[in-house]
Amino acid sequence: MPELHVAGQSWSVSSASNLLDALNAAGLRVPYSCRAGSCHACLVRCVRGEVENAAPEALSPERLAEGWRLACQCRVVDELTLELFDPARDGLPATVVASDWLSPSVLRLRLQPGKALRYSAGQHLVLWAGAALARPYSLASLPGEDAWLEFHLDCRQPGAFSDAARQFQPGDVLRLGELRGGALHYDPDWHSRPLWLLAAGTGLAPLWGILREALRQQHEGPIRVLHVAHDSSEHYLAEALRALAAAHPQLQVELLTATELAAVLAELKLVSRQTRALLCGSPASVESFARRLYLAGVPRNQVLADVFLPRA
Known part of the structure; x- marks a missing residue:
């Protein structure tokens, strides 16, 4: 043995x-x-x-x-x-600069790393809140524009990390683990192509960064953002999304509740075979999005998805 x-x-x-x-x-x-x-x-x-x-x-x-x-x-x-x-030895220290609620269940956490961190919109990091308490979270911040690392934590369900996060205060020090590049990103070659961003819950976090990256790079094609939440109170970036839509005529924002999702997905119509679709959320949500996109005619190799897996 x-x-x-x-x-x-x-x-x-x-x-x-x-x-x-x-x-x-x-x-x-x-x-x-x-x-x-x-x-x-x-x-x-x-x-x-x-x-x-x-x-x-x-x-x-x-x-x-x-x-x-x-x-x-x-x-x-x-x-x-x-x-x-060992997060104390192997992790990068990061100080909490803000911790506030964007909705009844979504906590926005902003961290200042101990040294500059090179990352791209759509990536995710492992956050350590103790020697044995770690969870991966997608970055919602935009490198080169935001002075902090921003994360949107779904605290609807009890959990060791979310319970600890409710107590975070400015000045607290966490540790950062692995920086990961998931499937989601913005490619400048897409600048004239239709871009669909479909998110459920805090799956909006990485797409918020990617949306702003696309706009920063002067994306010319139409952009459609669809955010699904349990109820209207959980559209936690509604005001910010509407402000962007008002400033960028190519951007269309749709805020849906879970009960409205099926009807809206059924009406999705492909305007171009060049459409790129980015999906993020729970496994069931991403599966629903992907199935409808397939039926609508979006080629599979033009659909990128990150799934927020429940803790095993």
Whole structure:
């Protein structure tokens, strides 16, 4: 049976054991969110020995060369010595500059990183609120324009991170983990093409940054933004979106409740085969969006989607 050596502990595990399960079963409290290799909260570093890695492409070649692995995607096949990701040592400090409610359930968090962070609209970061409390969140801020990193946290349901976030105060220090480039981005080559941005809930966060990036780059094609919320009180960027629409005639904004979604999706009509569609939200919402876009004739390779997975 392979032996694990971590944080001063040593113990044997069954061959081919999932590494994340083995670590948490030993009480080491490695955080995770998706168990799909997407959130990057379960980073560990192989100091000696190697694992069977099901998703090497999930990390950059540089991170892999440094020994970092995603524990949820690894199986133990031999003796292994590990270091856990330590946010105090391995993370970038970031100070809370503002924490306020945009709606009854959406908390806007603005952070000032300890050093300049290079990122693009649509990317996401792992936020650490303690040694074993980490969650990935999409960036809603626009690099080069916003002086902070902005996140929109869905606090409708209780959860360890959202419960902690309700208590954040200006001056508190968090730690930033992995910066990830998801599927969503703005390509300058799209400047004359129709652009559809379809979001559910806080899936609007990365699309808010991408929308402003498109407008900053003087996107010429029509832009259609569709935001679905549980009820009208949760259209948390309604005023800001309407202000942008008033200033940019090519921008159309539609704010829908969940009960209105099916009828509006049924009426979606493709105006150009060159349309690019960006989708973000829960798995069910993104699936509904994608199905309707397919029926409307949007080519699959012109649809980009990020899914906010519920915690496994």
